[in-house]
Amino acid sequence: MTTDTGLPPDTVSRPRRTTPILGVIAVVVAVAAVLLFLTRSQAPGDASPEAGFARDMGVHHAQAVEMSFIVRDKSTDDQLRTLAYDIITTQSTQRGIFMGWLQQWGLDQASLLPPMTWMAGHGGHGGAGAATTGSMPGMASDEEMKRLRSAAPGKDAEVLFLQLMIRHHEGGVDMAEGLLKLSGRAEVRALAQHIVNGQLAEIRQMRELLTNRGAQPLPSILGK
Structure with a gap:
């Protein structure tokens, strides 16, 4: 059997669809470029509340992790050691998220701005004074x-x-609540709210552990 060209069917050239495929690729590339531009253009700036929160809370978390390692090695109480382990794992993970955000936003992990500058003028309980003292x-x-x-x-x-x-947790709650007042960025707000909820729950647990040891907490900086 032959075709109208006189050639066997297998030797007839089939129409190429290169042009439509190239068009689709061009559209995908263009969309990706636009999304990348929009993501970059909408990233928080160096002096933004989001960047300040990520940097300062990263430092804040690092101290909590250090304190938890210390007590883990000094205590044989299972409940307290479990709490210390939870703080180590949770806050180490969150600190990694903060550093990842800064990298994604094209920002340095450190800043020449004093700590807590991002909360200046907005205040909180401990945060109001901290924003003016740089602590x-x-x-x-x-x-x-x-x-x-x-x-x-x-x-x-x-x-x-x-x-x-x-x-320390009260300070973390204060900082997270400060961010919630200042930022509309969804992923940062979500983690800040998670910090508020988680650390308030751990504060209640630690107050109970202190009571069981016949001790009292230091004066609260939250006013609640």
């Missing part, structure tokens, strides 16, 4: 960290850790 609310001082490292294993270290970490 982060709830952070343990160098002297307090030395006391925790040198505290006797067992109850002494546990009580001091709980007191410092309750205040």
